[in-house]
Structure formats: structure tokens, C-alpha cells
Amino acid sequence: MSPTIRSVVVPVTDLAAAKAIYTALYGAPHTDQPYYVGYAADGFEISLAPQEDVAGGPVAYADVDDLDATRAALLAAGATERSAPREVAPGARVCVLEDADGNPVGLRGK
Incomplete structure (x- = not known):
């Protein structure tokens, strides 16, 4: 893949203010929790995550077969780690790296 x-x-x-705006655009969220609000947009997931520091901006996550191998390849290519791999659901992990300009590169996989 x-x-x-x-x-x-x-x-x-x-979160409440953001939810009002995104609900007006995408309709009712499929998940509405204090820690996560998720919308389905024609097969694409838009997620709102409450955080005190939003300076890092939105992160697009690439689905990969092997998170550890892809992460290692990107680090070897010069990426730096913003957040280490962590489990977000059973069988699903994410991490965020940064390119040479500090732009986020999100990975989602097993």
C-alpha cells in the first residue's frame, strides 16, 4: 500500500466554538467526546482535538503499513520527531515528525 x-x-x-463551525460545514459529527470530535467528509476524517498549544497547526496523517519502518526511514532521511509513536485505538498508532522546515508529517499505522 x-x-x-x-x-x-x-x-x-x-472545542465548542470549533465544533459549531465544523458542524455547519460537515454536518453532525460521528464522534463527539470532550477529547475528540470527528467528522466524515466523503471518506476523509476531519478531527478536532482540544489542546492548549495549537502553534503546531493541523496535521495530515498518512496511513502506512508499518509505522516503525516508515518512521525510521523518514528520520534517516532527515526528519525530526515531534511526537513519538503512541496508541490511539486498538491496533492503531500515530506519530508526528517534522520536515526540514518544521512542517508536520503525521503517520498512522500499526
């Missing part, structure tokens, strides 16, 4: 971007996580400081 080639990496495919299927989701973006948008950090927000005011």
Missing part, C-alpha cells in the same frame, strides 16, 4: 492521507487533526483551544 502506498501512503495515503485519509485524515487531518485540527488542534483547537475552544
